[in-house]
Amino acid sequence: MREWDPANAATADIDAWLCLINDVLHADLPDEPPWRSDHVREYLAVNMPEERRLMWFAEDDAGTAADGGKVLGSASLLLVGGQTGVLDLFVRADARRQGIARELLNAVAWRANAERRRTLTVEVIGGTPGVRFYEACGFHRTLVEVRHVLTLEHVHWPRTEQIAGQLANGYRVEYLPGGPPEEMLEPYARAKLMLRHLPGDDFDIDRMVSIEANRLRASLSTLRRRGMRSYVVVVTHDATRQVAGLTELVVPAHRPERADQYDTLVVQAHRGYGLGLAMKARMLMAMRDDEPQIRDVVTWQTLEMEQMARVNSVLGFVPDREWYEYEADVPELLAHLSS
Ligand SMILES: CC(C)(COP(=O)(O)OP(=O)(O)OC[C@H]1O[C@@H](n2cnc3c(N)ncnc32)[C@H](O)[C@@H]1OP(=O)(O)O)[C@@H](O)C(=O)NCCC(=O)NCCS
Incomplete structure (x- = not known):
């Protein structure tokens, strides 16, 4: 077990991590596009200002990746604000069921405890061995989402273009590569806050x-x-x-053929005018021009998101697989792992 820092790591370590991720993807999710080497170091090393990522490798007896050894597993602990740590664990398919993940988890749990984290959370993909592993380690499920996929090859472009152009009177749509410009950040932030806090909340x-x-x-x-x-x-x-609605999409350099749909929201007072559908359709039209290598767009829906489900199905998104969030209390986890 070795702690490593992606910001200063040898290129061999970054390559070993990439090789591991692609081995795991191939074993558990063979239909997923593999990761490329573009910006992998930055993907791991750069965090939000208040966040810190700690990483560990489990290696075979031959030593570190730089010495020709083989990385068998990896763990990451992202220290986000508050008392939570976000966990990530992978073990090569040919090294599983030997207790490697349990050992990595033990290292993470001790460090999380030392960093005064009360809770560890982890994203687990339905139908992968992660579900049984985390349940065996005492984690409990806190959220179920369904990933939906839109294959661009199946998009009905003339209809999507028509939907994108059908904006209710009194509204203006803008496509903003790179995100909202400086002068729009406050109205944009306000729209996001309005969704999280309903009228009547004691909230300034x-x-x-x-x-x-x-x-x-x-x-x-x-x-x-x-x-x-x-x-x-x-x-x-x-x-x-005011910003009445927004939709966000991200294309990662390490996997540019798949775009991730982030937040989409329409402020309560502006609902019922088809803005959600028009914005998402406009985004698809823009991606066809600006990111022509994209093969599909993925989005996550909880079962409660009825209106978004309708928008997604009109555009052609189809349900793919369940995606879970699991959680463990750190002191309980430490007791569990040592028992
Ligand atoms: C989940 C994962 C980390 C487990 O790694 P591992 O080293 O095999 O796990 P361990 O050997 O430490 O297992 C500890 C316990 O978890 C449980 N467990 C782990 N894998 C299991 C499986 N496939 N079936 C049933 N139980 C399992 C068992 O109780 C096991 O103890 P046991 O072997 O004594 O019965 C590994 O399967 C993995 O990397 N999965 C992919 C993760 C992922 O997110 N993939 C998709 C995104 S890229």
């Missing part, structure tokens, strides 16, 4: 707007430095100049 939205705008600025810069290209479509309400 005006005070929060500049904090949220700063967070967005940092997030856009972090994405850029990690080699993740951001695109945003925004609908503005002419009369109030």
Whole structure:
């Protein structure tokens, strides 16, 4: 077991991590596009200002990757704000069921405890061995989402173009490669906050707007430095100049044929005018021109997201597989692992 830092690591370590990820993808999700080497170091090393990533390798007896040894597994602990750590664990397919993941998890749990983290969370893909592993280690499921995929080859482009052009009167749509410009950050932040906090909440939205705008600025810069290209479509309400809706999409340099749909939202007062559908259709039209190598777009839906489900199905997204979030209490996990 060796802790390593992707920012200063030898190229052999970065290559070994990439090789491991592709081995695991091939074993568990053979239909996923493999990762390329573009920006992998930055993807691992660059974090949001208040976040820190710690990483470990499990290696065979021949030594480190630089010495010709083989990396058998990897763990990452992302220290996000508050008392939570986000975990990631992979073990090569030909080295499984030998206790390697359990050993890596033990190292992560001790460090999480030393860093005063109360909870560890992890994203687990339905139908992979991760489900049984985390349940065997005492994690419990806190969220179920369904990943939906839109294969661009199956998109009905004339209809999508028509939907993109059907914007209700009084609204303006803008496509913004690179994300919202500086002068739009505050209205953009306000729209995001309005979705999270409903009218009647004891919440001072005006005070929060500049904090949220700063967070967005940092997030856009972090994405850029990690080699993740951001695109945003925004609908503005002419009369109030407010951001009425937005949709965000990211194309990672390490896997540019698959785009990740991030947030899509329409502010409550502007719902029912087809803005969600028009924005997402506009984004697809833009991607066809600006990122022509994209083969599919993926998005995650919880079962409660009824309106978004309708928008996604009109555009041609189809359900793919379940995606879970698991969680463990750190002291309980340490007790479990030592028992
Ligand atoms: C989940 C994973 C990390 C487990 O690695 P591992 O080294 O094989 O796990 P361990 O040997 O430490 O297993 C510990 C315990 O977990 C449980 N477990 C792990 N894999 C299991 C499986 N396939 N079936 C049933 N139980 C399993 C068992 O209880 C096991 O103890 P046992 O072998 O004494 O019965 C590994 O399968 C992996 O990398 N999966 C892919 C992760 C992923 O996210 N893939 C997709 C995205 S790229």
